[in-house]
Amino acid sequence: MSKLAWWQRGVVYQIYPRSFQDTSGNGVGDLQGVIERLAYLNDGTERSLGVDAIWLSPFYPSPMKDFGYDVSDYCNVHPLFGDLATFDRLIEEAHKRGIRIIIDYVPNHTSDEHPWFIESRSSRDNPKADWYIWRDPKPDGSPPNNWGSVFGGPAWEWDETRQQYYFHQFVVGQPDLNWRNPEVKAAMFDVLRFWLERGVDGFRMDVIGMIIKHPDMPDQPWLTDVDPNLPENAIYWRQEHIYDQDQDDVHQVLREMRALLDEYGDTVGIGELFYSLPRWVKYYGEQGDELHLPFNFRLIDHLPVWDAQQARRIVDDVDGAVPPFGWPNYVLGNHDQPRVASRFGAEQARTAAMLLLTLRGTPTLYYGDELGIPNGDIKPEQKVDPWGIQMGVKYTRDVCRTPMQWDDSPYAGFSNVEPWLPVTPDYRTRNVAAQDKDERSMLNLYRRLLWYRKGSAPLYGGSYQAVDTPHADVFAYLREADGERIFVALNFGDEERTVSPPSRGQLVLSTALDRAQGVTNEVKLRPYEGVIIELG
Numbered sequence: 001m002s003k004l005a006w007w008q009r010g011v012v013y014q015i016y017p018r019s020f021q022d023t024s025g026n027g028v029g030d031l032q033g034v035i036e037r038l039a040y041l042n043d044g045t046e047r048s049l050g051v052d053a054i055w056l057s058p059f060y061p062s063p064m065k066d067f068g069y070d071v072s073d074y075c076n077v078h079p080l081f082g083d084l085a086t087f088d089r090l091i092e093e094a095h096k097r098g099i100r101i102i103i104d105y106v107p108n109h110t111s112d113e114h115p116w117f118i119e120s121r122s123s124r125d126n127p128k129a130d131w132y133i134w135r136d137p138k139p140d141g142s143p144p145n146n147w148g149s150v151f152g153g154p155a156w157e158w159d160e161t162r163q164q165y166y167f168h169q170f171v172v173g174q175p176d177l178n179w180r181n182p183e184v185k186a187a188m189f190d191v192l193r194f195w196l197e198r199g200v201d202g203f204r205m206d207v208i209g210m211i212i213k214h215p216d217m218p219d220q221p222w223l224t225d226v227d228p229n230l231p232e233n234a235i236y237w238r239q240e241h242i243y244d245q246d247q248d249d250v251h252q253v254l255r256e257m258r259a260l261l262d263e264y265g266d267t268v269g270i271g272e273l274f275y276s277l278p279r280w281v282k283y284y285g286e287q288g289d290e291l292h293l294p295f296n297f298r299l300i301d302h303l304p305v306w307d308a309q310q311a312r313r314i315v316d317d318v319d320g321a322v323p324p325f326g327w328p329n330y331v332l333g334n335h336d337q338p339r340v341a342s343r344f345g346a347e348q349a350r351t352a353a354m355l356l357l358t359l360r361g362t363p364t365l366y367y368g369d370e371l372g373i374p375n376g377d378i379k380p381e382q383k384v385d386p387w388g389i390q391m392g393v394k395y396t397r398d399v400c401r402t403p404m405q406w407d408d409s410p411y412a413g414f415s416n417v418e419p420w421l422p423v424t425p426d427y428r429t430r431n432v433a434a435q436d437k438d439e440r441s442m443l444n445l446y447r448r449l450l451w452y453r454k455g456s457a458p459l460y461g462g463s464y465q466a467v468d469t470p471h472a473d474v475f476a477y478l479r480e481a482d483g484e485r486i487f488v489a490l491n492f493g494d495e496e497r498t499v500s501p502p503s504r505g506q507l508v509l510s511t512a513l514d515r516a517q518g519v520t521n522e523v524k525l526r527p528y529e530g531v532i533i534e535l536g
Contacts (some may be wrong), residue, residue: 007268007292008102008327009053009204009355009460012364013041016335017059017081018067019403020367022041029403029414031059031082034484035090038291040432043096046380047436049370050450053100055204055270059087059336060106063113066386068104073161074191091199102268107188108210109174116187117175121159121166123288131184132175133167135157135217140175147234155236155244167217169210169244171386179211179253191261202261202268208291209273209283212250214243231392237308246275251282254290260449268292270329274301281321288325293362294327300337301356305345306352308475308492309514312466315359315477317462326359333369340366340399342375350511351444351490354530354535357449357480357489360464368404370446373437376402376424384421407433416441419424440513448509452532457481471497474525478502480536485535491525498524 015288021033025044028497034056042048058068059081068078077083094101110117117127135144135156143156143165145248149172156165159171166175170345177184191201230237254271261267270292272279283294315330315387316335324326332352333340341349349372378398383389388396406413412427424430433443453459462481469476473493479486487501504521 002477002530004461005266005268005292007362010362011050011453012053012055012102012362013049013051014055014057014334014364014366015400016057016367016421018057019401019414020402020421021406023419024416025417027079027415027419028080029455030080030084031077031086031090034092035086037066038097038099039094040097044097046447046451049447050454051099051365052088052273053201054094054128055102055104055364056104058104058106063111063173065111065173067384069106070109071106071115072111072113072115074106074110074188075194081470084086086121088198097342099366101199102186102202102204102270103195103200105192105203106206107177107179108207109168109170111173112173118179121162124164128183131178133178133213133217134162134164135166135167138142145217146235146239147217148237148239150236151524152231152233152386153235167213169207169368171390176213177211180215180249183199185206185253185256192257192260196261196264196267201266202234202270204270204272204294204295205291206269206272207245208254209250209275210245210248212253213245216253217244222287227456233359234391251285251290252284255285256267258285258289258291258452268293277317280427281326284323284326286438288323293327293329293365295331296361297331297416299330299332301306306492307349308471308473308490311355312475312477315464316466319360322361328359329362329364331359331361331366332356333400335366335401336366336397339373339375340369341372342399343526346374348492350442351492351530353446353449354443354488354511354532355475355490357446358459358486358532360462360479361479370443371430371432372442373402373424373430374426375399376421378402378421382422387528400463405431407431418526445511445513448513456484456486456487458484461484467502469499470498471499472496472501480534487533487535488530489523489533490530491528494527496524496526498522501533501535503535505533507531507533 003369018029020029021037023027023032032489041051061073061076061078062070077087103368117132120132143154147155148302149155151171151398226238253347269291270293272296283291302314340352376399401415402421403419403423408428412423435443458481462479465478467476474491474497476489491497491501500522507520511530
């Protein structure tokens with residue numbers, strides 16, 4: 001097996017800084033809180049989680065209309081989260097522990113309070129007039145085309161000063177940058193350099209496929225088959241997205257971006273993408289010269305129910321589509337999705353953990369999933385997510401952004417004051433301190449999986465091959481490297497299933513954490529149980 005980069009071999013852990021640890025006493029998490037919890041993430045021993053990198057959601061200055069994804073200064077830290085000196089300490093302390101730092105890069109749009117936009121909207125002939133996407137109205141005064149915003153309503157907002165519309169793919173306060181302007185590209189590349197010079201190890205690039213639009217911006221076709229329950233204002237979700245994203249021109253920008261990252265050595269570029277497999281795979285680049293990891297959301301988007309055969313189809317398709325020079329990746333949860341334990345169920349969430357951490361490729365974990373935290377119970381008056389407010393409760397992301405649960409003290413040890421979102425109702429029993437003491441807890445399952453994976457060449461870098469079994473509700477596969485073979489069998493169903501590995505082997509880990517290790521040529525899987533067997 002050839003030498004693997006750290007981002008191939010390791011596991012990424014996403015932190016939503018607002019919700020990880022509050023040290024300032026304002027109910028909002030901060031960067032100092034991340035520093036103080038680094039030992040939990042990896043202290044070099046198997047009593048820590050054992051992750052290799054952390055990805056930080058935005059911590060930049062922002063009016064928080066979309067909780068930091070509306071950036072008003074790309075090269076600073078919002079006072080809520082600390083300052084640049086705090087960030088530098090975080091880099092230093094994380095690197096001491098062998099933890100890499102990946103930060104969010106938001107290239108598609110800024111805040112409408114960013115100095116660039118303030119200047120751009122001031123007149124049609126100022127130096128930054130063309131830094132954003134401005135268009136004249138149609139003769140009747142209506143928007144330039146029929147494009148909709150992801151968050152509901154039209155994607156155009158009238159500006160009285162310029163007497164033009166500006167384009168916003170998301171909330172009104174997030175105008176899209178004009179990446180066809182070389183000055184914009186240069187300025188945004190300088191942002192990458194700023195953080196690379198401070199020592200970051202990579203970037204998760206927000207909606208990277210959206211940064212280039214068709215130059216003529218024609219109307220989008222309407223879909224003929226749409227969810228009848230879509231809110232009336234869900235224009236974006238009723239359209240076929242031919243012109244507003246995934247344009248061929250974006251790949252040249254990504255090649256240049258990759259060249260910039262490569263100047264800094266062992267860095268990683270991860271892109272948020274939602275396209276069909278043939279479109280998605282193009283973002284690796286024809287020569288492996290674009291994204292290191294186009295984010296793969298198929299286990300979220302294409303696994304609406306816990307189904308073994310569908311999971312196998314997804315994994316087989318992804319593994320087959322990734323080019324020889326590419327590297328797969330998988331994710332089950334993030335700051336935009338309902339919690340794994342609520343989507344699939346508490347028992348199934350344990351099997352999902354084994355699935356995620358034993359597939360070929362880089363796994364990304366979402367904070368709190370290692371505890372089995374469910375969706376938060378958010379009352380109407382507690383909602384703050386603009387998507388949920390504009391599109392309805394079904395769409396709210398507040399439920400997956402509730403504070404991390406450290407102990408059974410008030411506010412779960414996250415803060416000493418009421419947090420910005422409420423902790424989940426079961427926090428007194430579902431928390432790090434309680435699960436640390438329970439050797440069969442979800443937390444200890446994650447620890448066992450992560451540390452076992454570190455020492456297993458087949459798991460962190462080996463090949464993948466699905467294995468047929470007599471049971472439709474069992475997903476089984478082989479991982480192999482350097483003559484070592486591992487058999488993974490996952491029972492997605494609620495009935496006991498007997499599975500025979502390809503050869504006699506040693507059972508080393510069960511999702512229930514209650515099986516004695518032993519040699520076997522047959523294993524009875526209990527409902528929703530997964531096992532790892534080292535083959536002879």
